[in-house]
Amino acid sequence: MLAELRGVSYRYPSSNAWVLEDVDFHVDSGEYVLLAGPSGCGKSTLARILNGLIPNFYGGTLRGFISIDGKDPRSTPTYRMALSVGFVFQNPENQLFFSDVERELAFGLENLGVDPGEIRRRVEEAIREYGLEGIRHRSPSELSGGQKQKVAIASVMVMEPKLLVLDEPTANLDPLSAVKILGLVKREVLRKNIGVVVIEHRLELALPYVDRMVVMKDGRVVAEGDPYVVVEEAGEVVGVPAIFDVYRRLVRAGLALGNPPRTPEELAAKIMAVLGDG
Amino acid sequence: MTSPLQAFKYTRKDTFLDSLDPRSKFFLSISLLLISLFTQSITVQLAVIGSTFLLVAAAKRLRQWVPTLQAITPLVLLIFAVNLLFSTPPSLAYAALMSLRFLAVTAAFSMFFLTTTPDDLALALEQSGVPREYSLMFTMSLRFIPTLAEDVETVGAALMSRGFKLDEGNIIKRAKNYVYLLVPLIVYEVRRSLMIAEALEARAFGASEKPTRVKELKMRARDYIVLAASLLASFSPQIIMWLGLNPP
Ligand SMILES: Nc1ncnc2c1ncn2[C@@H]1O[C@H](COP(=O)(O)OP(=O)(O)OP(=O)(O)O)[C@@H](O)[C@H]1O
Numbered sequence: 165m166l167a168e169l170r171g172v173s174y175r176y177p178s179s180n181a182w183v184l185e186d187v188d189f190h191v192d193s194g195e196y197v198l199l200a201g202p203s204g205c206g207k208s209t210l211a212r213i214l215n216g217l218i219p220n221f222y223g224g225t226l227r228g229f230i231s232i233d234g235k236d237p238r239s240t241p242t243y244r245m246a247l248s249v250g251f252v253f254q255n256p257e258n259q260l261f262f263s264d265v266e267r268e269l270a271f272g273l274e275n276l277g278v279d280p281g282e283i284r285r286r287v288e289e290a291i292r293e294y295g296l297e298g299i300r301h302r303s304p305s306e307l308s309g310g311q312k313q314k315v316a317i318a319s320v321m322v323m324e325p326k327l328l329v330l331d332e333p334t335a336n337l338d339p340l341s342a343v344k345i346l347g348l349v350k351r352e353v354l355r356k357n358i359g360v361v362v363i364e365h366r367l368e369l370a371l372p373y374v375d376r377m378v379v380m381k382d383g384r385v386v387a388e389g390d391p392y393v394v395v396e397e398a399g400e401v402v403g404v405p406a407i408f409d410v411y412r413r414l415v416r417a418g419l420a421l422g423n424p425p426r427t428p429e430e431l432a433a434k435i436m437a438v439l440g441d442g
Numbered sequence: 443m444t445s446p447l448q449a450f451k452y453t454r455k456d457t458f459l460d461s462l463d464p465r466s467k468f469f470l471s472i473s474l475l476l477i478s479l480f481t482q483s484i485t486v487q488l489a490v491i492g493s494t495f496l497l498v499a500a501a502k503r504l505r506q507w508v509p510t511l512q513a514i515t516p517l518v519l520l521i522f523a524v525n526l527l528f529s530t531p532p533s534l535a536y537a538a539l540m541s542l543r544f545l546a547v548t549a550a551f552s553m554f555f556l557t558t559t560p561d562d563l564a565l566a567l568e569q570s571g572v573p574r575e576y577s578l579m580f581t582m583s584l585r586f587i588p589t590l591a592e593d594v595e596t597v598g599a600a601l602m603s604r605g606f607k608l609d610e611g612n613i614i615k616r617a618k619n620y621v622y623l624l625v626p627l628i629v630y631e632v633r634r635s636l637m638i639a640e641a642l643e644a645r646a647f648g649a650s651e652k653p654t655r656v657k658e659l660k661m662r663a664r665d666y667i668v669l670a671a672s673l674l675a676s677f678s679p680q681i682i683m684w685l686g687l688n689p690p
């Protein structure tokens with residue numbers, strides 16, 4: 165198992181409420197996991213444990229079994245965790261430190277003391293893979309939201325982490341850019357066999373890509389498994405995406421549509437098929 | 443961004459000045475500064491401004507450079523007026539000298555910043571022995587100027603949507619208004635800086651005792667030529683005087 169939490173509870177230093185209670189969670193290599201749940205349920209807190217910001221940066225009380233690429237964040241500084249876990253934050257503005265994309269990509273590797281020749285090789289590779297050629301010398305203020313987030317992901321991926329954690333990476337983006345980012349992450353899962361945990365509120369955007377879905381509520385995991393089954397089960401907690409709502413109504417109205425659709429296109433195709441038969 | 447700051451902002455171009463090592467370029471600006479500071483001659487001040495103009499023109503940066511000088515014109519006039527009023531006996535020549543000196547120094551340093559990437563500047567600092575933390579502080583403060591400007595707008599807009607009128611009342615009232623703007627802004631920026639600190643840690647900042655640099659600065663032949671020329675130029679007024687040709 166790439167990362168595993170068993171019976172994990174956590175309390176921030178400034179409060180005496182347990183924000184996570186007895187949480188079990190795991191991700192494997194090559195797996196794309198969606199973490200969902202209402203605001204304040206503890207998703208970001210869980211994500212911070214995965215990359216060691218909790219407890220290294222936040223302090224507080226952390227209990228339970230934790231193994232992330234064999235490391236326990238309680239005895240591993242964040243910069244060492246960064247070798248295994250890449251982290252992408254909601255606001256790209258706060259994770260781009262340079263007025264130049266090339267330098268941005270090099271920064272993490274420089275911090276690790278990687279040899280300049282090797283850095284140059286990996287930066288060039290990332291520029292190619294992420295299609296950043298045209299913007300390699302741009303400053304963040306000259307980039308669109310989607311481009312910024314793309315650079316943020318690339319600047320983490322050059323460090324070749326085994327686990328990538330993204331905390332609402334598309335919250336500031338329009339739906340089209342959001343889908344592009346989630347698709348880009350899918351490509352990385354398939355190509356590099358990394359494990360991914362993504363926190364995303366707009367389920368309909370993420371569902372087509374993810375392999376598994378975990379739902380949290382009030383600091384606990386309340387549902388977990390196949391995304392489409394979980395959406396059905398935990399609809400009350402996470403809300404039902406519009407296409408499911410439409411699908412359910414059509415089924416109730418007597419249309420034999422089969423399995424739930426993953427995308428609006430798929431739903432449309434199913435409807436067309438049924439109408440064609442009739 | 444306000445125009446005086448804009449005029450110090452680097453834009454990428456491929457010219458002779460851009461290709462120089464930031465250290466030799468800095469020395470060039472310093473020598474222009476020294477000439478300007480040590481001369482009492484209006485002609486020499488004009489010569490400094492004139493040569494800076496030629497250098498900036500060669501670097502194709504006139505479009506950014508001229509607005510800088512325009513933006514500081516009120517200050518230049520103020521310096522002129524103050525010096526004229528308070529010099530005893532009032533001297534037109536002295537006031538002109540002081541205001542031209544200010545113009546010359548701004549012109550020379552604007553040229554430096556317009557043709558040097560913040561990153562190269564940070565590199566130059568690091569290679570002169572400044573620790574990474576400090577050079578990073580410098581690059582990041584430049585990087586976050588547009589972000590800060592946006593935040594000022596956001597906070598201002600949030601206040602105004604609650605019926606707050608920023609530009610109303612007399613000068614004291616307005617100054618107070620800006621204090622109201624400042625408080626939420628500081629809270630906002632402190633929060634932002636915490637998020638930046640988190641992101642820095644997540645990118646392994648501080649991991650290695652010896653962080654590497656993907657790029658290193660190297661002085662080339664052209665840099666040594668510029669150094670020599672700047673050194674010579676620094677003493678040019680003295681040389682001219684020594685030759686018995688007093689500059690007017
Ligand atoms: N730094 C902190 N100090 C104290 N309490 C915190 C801190 N950060 C979050 N909390 C509390 O912990 C709980 C879980 O917060 P968390 O940010 O993990 O939720 P979330 O699921 O990510 O919510 P959202 O969807 O709004 O991002 C909340 O009740 C929040 O108030």
Ligand SMILES: [Mg+2]
Binds near residue numbers: 207208209331
């Ligand atoms: Mg959150």
